[in-house]
Amino acid sequence: MGIDVRTEFDAYIGSGDVTVDARDVTLLRAIDSEGSLNAATDSLGRSYGHAQQRIVELEAAFGSLVDRQRGGADGGGSELTETADELLAAFDRVQTSFEGVAEVAETVLPGALVERDGELATVETPAGRLRALVPSAGDGTVQLTIPADAVTLHEATTAPVPDTTSARNQFAGTVRDIEGGERIARVAVDIGADDPVLALVTEDSRERLALEVGREVTVSFKATATRGVFD
Amino acid sequence: MGIDVRTEFDAYIGSGDVTVDARDVTLLRAIDSEGSLNAATDSLGRSYGHAQQRIVELEAAFGSLVDRQRGGADGGGSELTETADELLAAFDRVQTSFEGVAEVAETVLPGALVERDGELATVETPAGRLRALVPSAGDGTVQLTIPADAVTLHEATTAPVPDTTSARNQFAGTVRDIEGGERIARVAVDIGADDPVLALVTEDSRERLALEVGREVTVSFKATATRGVFD
DNA sequence: CCGCGTTCTACCGACGACGGACCAACGCTT
DNA sequence: AAGCGTTGGTCCGTCGTCGGTAGAACGCGG
Known part of the structure; x- marks a missing residue:
């Protein structure tokens, strides 16, 4: 698409x-x-x-x-x-x-606007509801873009409870693909949407989290870092 | 500056x-x-x-x-x-x-390059060591820019242990200032550098974390989201 | 006093981008 | 067959940008 x-x-x-x-x-x-x-x-x-x-x-x-x-x-x-x-x-x-x-790579997710309060919107996507910044006015369906360098991965077992962090958008997913760069890897995580979410991760982090295809992780990204535009 | x-x-x-x-x-x-x-x-x-x-x-x-x-x-x-x-x-x-x-506001931190491995560098700053992307070649001192929308705040007590997340740069700090927007607040956190680190946070998160001036928090941001240029 | 390499200032011409005008072709309606 | 409003294509004049050239002023050294 x-x-x-x-x-x-x-x-x-x-x-x-x-x-x-x-x-x-x-x-x-x-x-x-x-x-x-x-x-x-x-x-x-x-x-x-x-x-x-x-x-x-x-x-x-x-x-x-x-x-x-x-x-x-x-x-x-x-x-x-x-x-x-x-x-x-x-x-x-x-x-x-x-x-x-x-x-930087970014993943774009389709979604439907369900609520809007100023610039802050909550959007229904195939992966679930999430909050995003949508600067322009409009209504209906939106495209959300999530920059890969703003996505952080956590071990699925020790994910921080949502109440103690300002990163509101959290999804459980499984690693689908890893493209290893020199020192920076690009990890694709399936969170239930058509396209996987891309995350940029240092090689250190990849080893520390033992990231490999099939592994369960939780991905989180801030509402203020994901931006949406109306179709 | x-x-x-x-x-x-x-x-x-x-x-x-x-x-x-x-x-x-x-x-x-x-x-x-x-x-x-x-x-x-x-x-x-x-x-x-x-x-x-x-x-x-x-x-x-x-x-x-x-x-x-x-x-x-x-x-x-x-x-x-x-x-x-x-x-x-x-x-x-x-x-x-x-x-x-x-x-989006961003905070720029001065620092000295201590190591460099491909695009990934570790930089010594007044607040401590952190990892950043510095695309250009060079040596000596750098300026790091940390976009406010990539900074996430956590309760100081329940910060995730560094090993379980891909956000490597973590610092303890205290909230110095809060500028409330309509639905999005800009929080300035003193982490020991000359300038506070700015974080963009939804009003919801601000309430949930009970953010107010003087509160202790831990700020975290990904290495891949902070970029450095040589002076 | 002259020479040097610079900064200052002005003018000219080439080039490209753009608006405006023009005409032909098209295909349906009358 | 004529009319209509569009698309297709061309040509010309204008304007702004930029390189090139030319000349003046400057200040130190020979």
Whole structure:
């Protein structure tokens, strides 16, 4: 079911009416490594004029980003300010966060909305009722997506009683498949729905829980991490 | 620490060498609601020519998306195929997934890399050692980001023993602050680092765990959900 | 004083994306 | 046969983005 597609994205960080994109970030990085705006632009094969103008725009929103000095023995040069370093770090963080959701496998479950209270909904699925965030308005059937990196597995015998944890969605299931990565395994757990729930687990955890095909486990995931959209 | 910025994104889904963006999606949605390509384009204030051409491109990658019929009593019309519906649903899912990471609060922790095994790293932080995914290569200090919707809280007394769960990162802490939303509360838990760890929790869970400022809890989050980037 | 390599600023041209206009083909109704 | 509103396809003008070029200012060294 469904069609298979790549999921891609462009990340931005913004302040005021300016938004910084990947292009701006590579420019700043090149300035940092080349030591001058000039060297940076032609190492990137880009025009000096627009790059310089762009930096002025960025600085209007974020404050000083590049310490520029013209004249002098070596003709001058530029280096990044602390603000620029923080900006780059912030961009890296959101970039890798987005990469996370883009690359990580997720399982999508069909379901029917039974109740809705603000953004929080309870949905009836083939595996049972669960709670999820559904941001948009609507009614009827929904598709829930559960990111594999938000699913935690427990030994079936020692599962925490639901009242003592904030992970409300808990289901008993049996391991159907394990794809071992280098250090991270992808475990497919059948919880009674058409498709198994995928869980990302470190190899350590896989050994510690003695995960193998056929083993009974309980899977849990937070309501705030599973998101639904209406069909 | 850090500068405050909006985080934004553009989502795409791709197949072959074609990538579908939000513009394409609104076009398809307009065709669906208007009943014809012509009505769709001028309800959007866009040119027919390019829209038609664009659909041909999309269909080259995804197969038939729009059933077009010209001539007839009403002059003809167009409606979406099942494939197009699936495409729209897929786009909605990735869109809301990205919105999730864009809107959800996250806490960033500084740390020092102590070991690294593939993508999996163990990092020394002010709160103790924890395991995280750090995709890029590098060395030295890192910044870990822990999305609030991936943090689960447990009663301090009945925390599951670490060996029985796949959530490896567990810390004892005390609740510092609670921001009550409509149905979802944001709980800040001090675990010994400079900044508290934020956890997104439903109001139900907040009551059930009797969460209030000063209460002792244990927070846990999966290694595969916390991502690190080098400074 | 001149040379150097940089930053600053402005202008031009190429390219792509898009809207707008146009015409043909279609198929049913009248 | 004429009319209608759609789809199919093409062409042109505009606008924004970007590279390229050119010139001025800067400040230190020779």
